[in-house]
Amino acid sequence: MTHAIEIKNLRKTYKGGWSPALDGLDVHVREGQIMGLLGPNGAGKSTTINILCGLVSPDSGSATIFGKDCVTETLTLRKMIGVVPQQIAMFSNLTAWENFRYIGSLYGLSDKQTKERAHDLLVRLGLDKHADKRINRYSGGMKRRANIIASLLHQPSLIILDEPTAGVDVQSRAMILDFLKEYNQQGKTIVYTSHLMEEAEQICDEVVIIDEGKFIVSGAPLELIKNTTDCKKLEDVFLHYTGHSVRD
Ligand SMILES: Nc1ncnc2c1ncn2[C@@H]1O[C@H](COP(=O)(O)OP(=O)(O)O)[C@@H](O)[C@H]1O
Ligand SMILES: [Mg+2]
Numbered sequence: 001m002t003h004a005i006e007i008k009n010l011r012k013t014y015k016g017g018w019s020p021a022l023d024g025l026d027v028h029v030r031e032g033q034i035m036g037l038l039g040p041n042g043a044g045k046s047t048t049i050n051i052l053c054g055l056v057s058p059d060s061g062s063a064t065i066f067g068k069d070c071v072t073e074t075l076t077l078r079k080m081i082g083v084v085p086q087q088i089a090m091f092s093n094l095t096a097w098e099n100f101r102y103i104g105s106l107y108g109l110s111d112k113q114t115k116e117r118a119h120d121l122l123v124r125l126g127l128d129k130h131a132d133k134r135i136n137r138y139s140g141g142m143k144r145r146a147n148i149i150a151s152l153l154h155q156p157s158l159i160i161l162d163e164p165t166a167g168v169d170v171q172s173r174a175m176i177l178d179f180l181k182e183y184n185q186q187g188k189t190i191v192y193t194s195h196l197m198e199e200a201e202q203i204c205d206e207v208v209i210i211d212e213g214k215f216i217v218s219g220a221p222l223e224l225i226k227n228t229t230d231c232k233k234l235e236d237v238f239l240h241y242t243g244h245s246v247r248d
Contacts (some may be wrong), residue, residue, distance in 0.1 A: 002066075004158050004189040005029035005052065010061035012047055012213075021047040022058065023213035029206075034180065034190045036204035038197070038238060041247040044213040045193040046086055049162050052191075053083045065158060079107070082156035086163050088143045089150070092136040096127065096146050099135065100153060107154040114153060121149040124182075126175055141172025148176065152183075159183065161192040165199060177203050197235035207234070209241055216241045 007027040013020045022044045029035045039045050050056040051063050054074030063070040068077050090099045097118070104114030122128040125145040135143060144164060151159065161180075165173045181203055184190050194200050200207050201221045208218035217224065217237075224237045231237045 002031045003028050004031040004033075005063070005065050005191065007048065007052075007063045008061055010048070010051065010063055011059045012044075012051065012056065013059060020213050022051075022061075024061070025210060025213055026215045027208050027210070027218075029189065029191055031189050032184075032187060033205040034184050034192070034203055036200035036207040037191060037193045037210065038195070038200055038207050039193075039210040039216075040195070040242050042212075043210050043242075043247075045210065046162055047213075048210070049083070049085075049160055049191075049193065052160060053081065054078070079154060080156055080158065082151035082154070082159040084148050084151045084159070084161040084164055086166070088135075088147050090135050090143070090147060093134055095134050096122070096131045096138075096149075099146070099150060103150050104153050109153065117153050117155070118149060121152060125149060125179055139169075139172075141168040144168050145172060145176065148179070156188075158189045158191070161190070163193055163195075165194060165196065173199070197233065197238050201234040209238060211242045 005028065007025055010022045010025040011020060012022040025044065025048065037045050037048065047056060051058050052065060052070050054070055054077065057071055065077055065081060070077065100114055100118040101111055122131055125148065127142060127145055130138070130142065135146065138146065148164065165176055177199065180190055204221060206218060206220055209216040221234050225231050225234060228237045228240050231240060
């Protein structure tokens with residue numbers, strides 16, 4: 001199977017950082033998978049994602065998406081990937097429609113195209129009645145769902161989401177996860193970070209656990225549970241590999 005993402009020996013130390021954020025990280029994501037990038041706080045998940053979408057440049061190593069270099073081919077990649085950042089990336093004093101129209105125009109879509117595409121996604125993510133409301137009137141869960149729509153208007157074949165279900169209510173979370181599964185069934189590759197193991201166990205074909213900027217272990221959730229001593233769920237596997245000490 002082709003690799004959608006190949007990360008090799010990636011290193012990054014931020015200016016003023018006392019230890020590397022990424023310390024020789026290796027990660028592979030196969031095309032068509034839902035892959036969970038898991039790790040404790042500070043493990044390097046967001047740094048990895050920011051390098052993949054060209055926002056942060058690595059010190060060394062390589063990261064490619066569909067064979068294209070994430071550092072030198074950012075513009076080509078931007079059309080192929082959808083990125084949902086950890087922070088809400090929409091204009092809060094504009095309505096959802098106004099945000100989508102603006103984002104669509106950046107991708108060269110006509111207003112009509114944006115409207116058609118956004119409409120389907122709004123219905124699917126339960127926001128069709130709220131499209132004319134300003135984002136600052138939305139709840140946390142609604143903002144997250146709108147943020148996902150914004151990243152999909154150009155119909156990317158790979159979507160990368162950083163903690164898409166963090167801090168949202170149970171209903172929004174279920175809707176987001178169902179949506180991601182459905183999107184994946186349309187042949188799209190999905191990479192997402194989470195610190196919720198139960199959720200990752202439920203939706204991921206494969207997970208990769210990283211810690212202190214390094215690859216620790218990867219595999220299908222059930223396979224990892226079976227192959228790790230005394231583990232009944234993915235959370236046990238996670239604690240087995242990353243320990244019990246608290247990360248701040
Ligand atoms: N912009 C930054 N400047 C300095 N240090 C950073 C920056 N972003 C992240 N770090 C540090 O890099 C490490 C990895 O962070 P991050 O990639 O955000 O981890 P995660 O998303 O897994 O919580 C942490 O020690 C964090 O404090
Ligand atoms: Mg993060």
